[in-house]
Amino acid sequence: MNHDIVLEVLGACDKRREERRAFMKNAGLAVAGATVLAACSNNDGFGSVVTPTPSPTPSPTPAPTSSDQDVLNFALNLEYLEAQFYSFAANGTSIPISLLSGTGTPGAPSGGRQVTFTDPAVGRYAREIAGDEQAHVAFLRSVLGSFAVAQPALDLSADVNGAFSTAARAAGLIGAGQAFDPYANDQNFLLAAFIFEDVGVTAYKGASPLITNKTYLEAAAGILAAEAYHAGLIRTTLYRKGLAMPSLIDATEAISNARDSLDGSSDLDQGVRNIGNASNIVPTDSNGIAYSRSAGQVQNIAYLNKAAVDRGGFFPTGVNGAIKLSAASA
Amino acid sequence: MNHDTEVLEVFEARAQRRAERRDFLKAFAMTAVAGGGLAMATRIPRADAQATLTDGDVLNFALNLEYLEAQFYSYAATGVGLTPDLLTGTGRPGVALGGRQVAFSDPAVAAYANEIAADEKAHVAFLRNAIGATAVAQPQIDVSVSPTSAFSNAARAAGLIGAGASFDPYASDENFLLGAFIFEDVGVTAYKGASPLITNKVFLEAAAGILAVEAYHAALVRTTLDVKGVAMPALIDATEAISNARDSLDGSTDLDQGIRAIGNASNIAPLDANGLAFSRSAGQVLNIVYLNKAAVTAGGFFPNGVNGTIVTSAAN
Numbered sequence: 001m002n003h004d005i006v007l008e009v010l011g012a013c014d015k016r017r018e019e020r021r022a023f024m025k026n027a028g029l030a031v032a033g034a035t036v037l038a039a040c041s042n043n044d045g046f047g048s049v050v051t052p053t054p055s056p057t058p059s060p061t062p063a064p065t066s067s068d069q070d071v072l073n074f075a076l077n078l079e080y081l082e083a084q085f086y087s088f089a090a091n092g093t094s095i096p097i098s099l100l101s102g103t104g105t106p107g108a109p110s111g112g113r114q115v116t117f118t119d120p121a122v123g124r125y126a127r128e129i130a131g132d133e134q135a136h137v138a139f140l141r142s143v144l145g146s147f148a149v150a151q152p153a154l155d156l157s158a159d160v161n162g163a164f165s166t167a168a169r170a171a172g173l174i175g176a177g178q179a180f181d182p183y184a185n186d187q188n189f190l191l192a193a194f195i196f197e198d199v200g201v202t203a204y205k206g207a208s209p210l211i212t213n214k215t216y217l218e219a220a221a222g223i224l225a226a227e228a229y230h231a232g233l234i235r236t237t238l239y240r241k242g243l244a245m246p247s248l249i250d251a252t253e254a255i256s257n258a259r260d261s262l263d264g265s266s267d268l269d270q271g272v273r274n275i276g277n278a279s280n281i282v283p284t285d286s287n288g289i290a291y292s293r294s295a296g297q298v299q300n301i302a303y304l305n306k307a308a309v310d311r312g313g314f315f316p317t318g319v320n321g322a323i324k325l326s327a328a329s330a
Numbered sequence: 331m332n333h334d335t336e337v338l339e340v341f342e343a344r345a346q347r348r349a350e351r352r353d354f355l356k357a358f359a360m361t362a363v364a365g366g367g368l369a370m371a372t373r374i375p376r377a378d379a380q381a382t383l384t385d386g387d388v389l390n391f392a393l394n395l396e397y398l399e400a401q402f403y404s405y406a407a408t409g410v411g412l413t414p415d416l417l418t419g420t421g422r423p424g425v426a427l428g429g430r431q432v433a434f435s436d437p438a439v440a441a442y443a444n445e446i447a448a449d450e451k452a453h454v455a456f457l458r459n460a461i462g463a464t465a466v467a468q469p470q471i472d473v474s475v476s477p478t479s480a481f482s483n484a485a486r487a488a489g490l491i492g493a494g495a496s497f498d499p500y501a502s503d504e505n506f507l508l509g510a511f512i513f514e515d516v517g518v519t520a521y522k523g524a525s526p527l528i529t530n531k532v533f534l535e536a537a538a539g540i541l542a543v544e545a546y547h548a549a550l551v552r553t554t555l556d557v558k559g560v561a562m563p564a565l566i567d568a569t570e571a572i573s574n575a576r577d578s579l580d581g582s583t584d585l586d587q588g589i590r591a592i593g594n595a596s597n598i599a600p601l602d603a604n605g606l607a608f609s610r611s612a613g614q615v616l617n618i619v620y621l622n623k624a625a626v627t628a629g630g631f632f633p634n635g636v637n638g639t640i641v642t643s644a645a646n
Binding site for chain 1: 438440441442444445446448449450451452453455456518521522523525526531532534535536538539540541542543544545546547548549550552553554556557560591592594595596597598599600601602603604605606607608609
């Protein structure tokens, strides 16, 4: 199978990644994610190549092959999440209800609200990304037609037990019993966006070899590029603001490490801290190439769970479609 | 071919939506437009003899572009070019002429230049390694600052400088960022356009990874111009002018956007109405790097042309 070749290459890449990452760790990390980092080191079985695949697993709806529809529907779930987060943050409202119907269990987004932006530029960025993500939802739905999945339940809340707070707590940004409110100010909004953005890039890259239809492939490449533009925008803005507020840089490293602690032993993630005299706006391996995540690894992060489960975190009742399970990355 | 027809139809449908978004953009803002005006071609120049291309051909085409980017950033960031071991290969070898180090005033811009230079060098090394013995040599590259240089010709086509004047991308932070802007979005559209041509899944995923990195770079450059453009609006105008100059070279479809805000939203990511990045065919990419809307095999940033089998720009 072609996919095995991909696994081998990924295995080789993991090694280089770890080299660059080792350099990064020596170069800088200090405070914020110290405990998380320690946890990572324990979990990192260097040399063991673990790239869990979104393979068919016991499920009420058997999905023998990851057809293009399954892959695009998986992406649609993620786009619902991103689109609703940015739509509430930028506009205080949901994306149009006409964009939410479909197969599976429909759900509602809970807890999102408008940010009162201090920096007008950040407000403009939020509105741009909100428009783009809504366009992605509409585009994928039009491509999938009657096969499109419905929006599942989404947890966008600022509750103490909400997904954002759980993610921020895992990163060491807040303590036990505290809440992380992504809508409280520009900085929190940017960090919340940071939680998602690079993940989208790795998800579309990881899915690229699974898409067989060339038209869909090129479209997916176009969404991949859009997600990378967004991620570059968010990271550049955090980097720039981090010059005056270094805790923002620490926070990106802590979130990155928290993500890494969820998705298996390979290091697929980087914050924005300088490496030597260079910035680190672009998270890449030593070949200058962006990382890939399998669908299962993406679900580890979206569900905030390193075990194989079918719901949790930002998707309290799981995603819709054939690709549901997170990888067993523990 | 069936596939080409299918893709073409999708492209045409998208071109329409693009034009709609673009019209809005233009109505909203444009003032100082580029010289040449838009080409009137009605056909989308979607490549010649694509069916015979191998993955090696496509990756070698990309390698030529990476040589150009890597040399520009390497000189700008460090004052020296790539090491000779990264330049050998098949075809006609050349040198990169006229690059020099920028004396950055904003340390963040220097840090960005260092990062991008390292990434582009890594792309050259990776592609050379992936292609193996048939990797093309670096062709002749013009990254110089004379009044007749590629950068000056590009800037003149965009209306940024007048007749006989020079555009020096190494003179200041702002000029460096605009020099980078000339390339960055083009790389994204080139890799996206090439994505359906790559058959090997491993190469495909790697190319997707380079595509992502080019988009991160492009966003870095565009965001930085956006931030600096608040105090210096001429920078925003310049991105629109460069975008229009590129559009005047690559055919009638609008595949490009500057960073001027659209309504109350920024425009860091240049996308069509579906939120997708644009594609350019190899021929369209060569239109831009050769700075020529006709079908030619050399010019602009590649005075002797690129090496490999894909060498001719599209006839627009």
